[in-house]
Amino acid sequence: MIPLVEMRGISKSFGPVQALHKVHLSLYPREVLGLVGDNAAGKSTLMKILTGAYQPDEGEIYLEGKRVRFASPHDSRAMGIEMVYQDLALAGNLSVTANVFLGREPTRSALGGLVRFMDERQMEEEAQRLLHRLRINIGSVRLRVESLSGGQRQSVAIGRATAFEAKVVIMDEPTAALAVREVGKVLELIQVLREHCVAVILISHRLQDVFAVADRIMVLRRGVKVGDRPTAKTNMDEVVGLMVGARGDGGEETRAVATVG
Ligand SMILES: Nc1ncnc2c1ncn2[C@@H]1O[C@H](COP(=O)(O)OP(=O)(O)OP(=O)(O)O)[C@@H](O)[C@H]1O
Ligand SMILES: [Mg+2]
Known part of the structure; x- marks a missing residue:
């Protein structure tokens, strides 16, 4: 299968x-990839390179087997790669609907319709349909985002990222700021995305979350990939060991340990 x-x-x-x-990173269709590592391991940087927010010094990116070059997140988004940022980047004073459509070019097709031809009511209907499809429970799409709970905001951010034919959704610490009961909802949402054939890269320090939803787990340590395992073939101890340097695949262990000083 082509990644x-x-x-x-x-x-x-x-x-x-x-x-x-x-x-090296590979992501397969409908896969949920957990990307883990200690602070400063390079996780966010790798994802920013994937979205075109940063340019790599070397290396290549392929999308469905074709070489791509993303000059900016605008380019990667146009090809179906969406990132939900750590800080969410939602406009709190605007409605759920406005946030879903924020910053979209009017000509892009959304859920089978054309945003260009949408008036406010149509946009509300589209936003409602989107939330329904993702089984996100929010009283009204007219509510201001600042009046929502952390979990609901996260849902809107994810909903927004997936509204426009996303193939890949990258989530950087989506559950870090959430109350325990809200975490489950976000993890559920990841499952729903998979049902809709969206592949997900999940960055999280909460390993229990990663183990709950990821098909595969990739570990970075000090900028080096030190492990890549199907979730079913590893465990929390092994992953923690890889993260902190107790174990490593290939010759990376020596290098990483050597830099500890
Ligand atoms: N824009 C930047 N300018 C300078 N250094 C940077 C920049 N972005 C990242 N770095 C450095 O690159 C390294 C990797 O950072 P990165 O943010 O990718 O780590 P991370 O794995 O996402 O960490 P965390 O889990 O804390 O979010 C760090 O040493 C960081 O200080
Ligand atoms: Mg980070």
Whole structure:
């Protein structure tokens, strides 16, 4: 099977800091990939390269087997890659509907219709339909986002990311700021996305969340990929060991340990 996304040999430095060193990532259709690692391991940087927010120093990106070059998140979005940012980037003073449609070019097709031809009522109907499809429970799409709970906001952010024929949704710490009861809802949403044939990359420090939803888990340590395992063939201990450097695939262990100082 051709990977939906393939990143090959990605390296990136920020001045003296080598954030990523020849990292490979593959993501298959309908797959939920957990991307884990300690703070500063390079997770967000790798995803920002995938969306075109950063340019890699070396390495290539392939989408459905074709080489792509994303100059900006605008480009990756046009090809179906969406990122839900850690800070959500929602406009609190605007309605749920307005947030779903925020910053979209009017000509892009959404859910079979054309946004260009939509008036406010149609937009509300589309937003309602989207939330319904994703089984997101929010009283009214007219509510201002600032009046919603953290979990509901996260749902709107994910809904917004998937409204426009997304193939891949990247979530960077979607559950970090949530109350325990809201976490389950977000994890459920990831399952619903999979049902809709959307592949997901989930970054989380909450390993229990990753183990609950991911098909495969990839571990970064100090910018190096040190593990990639089907979730069914690993466990929390092994993943933690990979994250902190107790174990490692290939020759990476020595290198990572050597940099501890
Ligand atoms: N724009 C930037 N300028 C300079 N250094 C950066 C920049 N972005 C990331 N870095 C550095 O690159 C390394 C990887 O950072 P990154 O944000 O990718 O880590 P992360 O795995 O997402 O960490 P966390 O779990 O804390 O979010 C860090 O050392 C960080 O300081
Ligand atoms: Mg990060």
